[in-house]
Amino acid sequence: MAATIKQVAARANVSAATVSYVLNGTGTVTEATKRRVLDAAAALEYQPSYAARSLRGRSHTLGLALPALPGRLADPALAEVLASLADTAAARGYQLLLAKPDQRSDVELCVNLARTGRVDGLVLLDMLVGDERAAAMCEIEFPHVCAGPAPEGCHSASVEADGATAAAMAVRHLLALGHR
Template sequence: MSKATIKQVAAEANVSTATVSRVLNDSGYVSAEVKSRVFGAIAKMNYQPSAIARSLKQDRTYMIGIIVPDISNPYFMGISRGIEDVVGPEGFQLMFCSAGEVPEKEARLLQLLHEKRVDVIVLATSGGNVATINALIDNGQRMLLIDRRLEASETAMESDTAADSDTATDSDTTNDSESVTAIPPALDLVAEDNVRIAYELTKALLEDGHVRIGVVNGPTRVSTGRDRLEGVLRAMKEYGAEDRLLLYSGDFSTEGGIRAVRQFLGEPVKPTAIVSLNNKMSLGVLLELVQSGLRIPGDMAVASFGEVEAGRLLKEPGLYYVDQRPYEMGQRAGELVLRLLRGEGGEREPASEIFHHEVMRIR
């Protein structure tokens, strides 16, 4: 059986297609008797309105695209739940994407969501996509940043002479690309005070007498990796211990935390404490320390940027952690999403909502 159309419903109810549309969208006056006829025709013909057609007409899909680096990270899921609880009652649905900390994959996802005509993209960037983001915004895409800032990035731009390899001279080929700076757009941002929080987390270890500290950092191509490392270095310098820091550049993964511990334990002079600047890396740190037979904090103290629930299973771990509030951050992001959709504020300055979290300790 072929799918019923709005024209067929209108004919069955003996009304115009515009009247059927008003009934479906609950817009404009329609008498009770006519509504009854229209709903009767809809039921009789099992008519299913086209979401695509409706979105084209309303210029709205009621879809919010979410791109995060790691969809399995509870932190990003907490943010997403906060967004959903705010925008859901307004009729919006979320479409989740995970970039896996891969800028090239993030670029593809950005283009995909734009092609799907999502109303807003909420992005926790993996870095390197400022030019792509600028192009989408120029094409009318609304966007909001969560957790990570956008910063100027370098992109390669091929010259005209490099396009024809048969006629290019030696001097041509030495200039077949040039570096151009992609300036980030001014977008609403919901993030943490990463520098200050990492400073206070490191300071907690320093005040406990630890000066040889192993630092497990994330990729510095993203703002969280750079800012958190800056906070650590600031604290170490303040205590005159910057030359005793051991650094492992990780990838915000559990495996990265495991590899970091193995590197630190292989040092001629081992650290007495580890500060891990992401909750998933912190889980890897704890797993490898326990696997190595070390006591926490007796043999190795640990401080984590973000709570690791597994830490509570340890006996008197003395684990320092940052009491993040991703759900509240998500709620604020959801409010900003709705403000974008309502066009509130006109040419207002972009909002910058920075959360400061307290350093806690599991006794």
């Protein structure tokens, strides 16, 4: 049977609230108390309950919304992006949910993920000019970031590759290898 927060609290000789503060990184707790709680949690192999977290309105899951582009999942570059996102999310206590539209449109998929609470935020991959996913997220005020250009009039955070710098680096690399 899985350990509970109360069992961790009893083992560390603190309240359940203190365990919660330590595990969530909130509140003011001494280093000695923090160490006792973390040691107790490790000894009991405590894992936070996904169901309990969801009741508080947090899924600790980030959605990666891919547009319906044929063959996109077979792209080796995508595997590197996904691995990097997964590592970064895990380091902050989040999981990733890869979402690709089936019969629904790209926009419907994103709105559904946001409204159902399955994710706490969305990374909108492969943004292209005219893509309506970010505008839909802005309209419902849902946290998101665009991998590609954000639409005008929408206050979306965006991350874009610097094509000019990448091209210059590639040329320098090829020249250094002796290619002319």
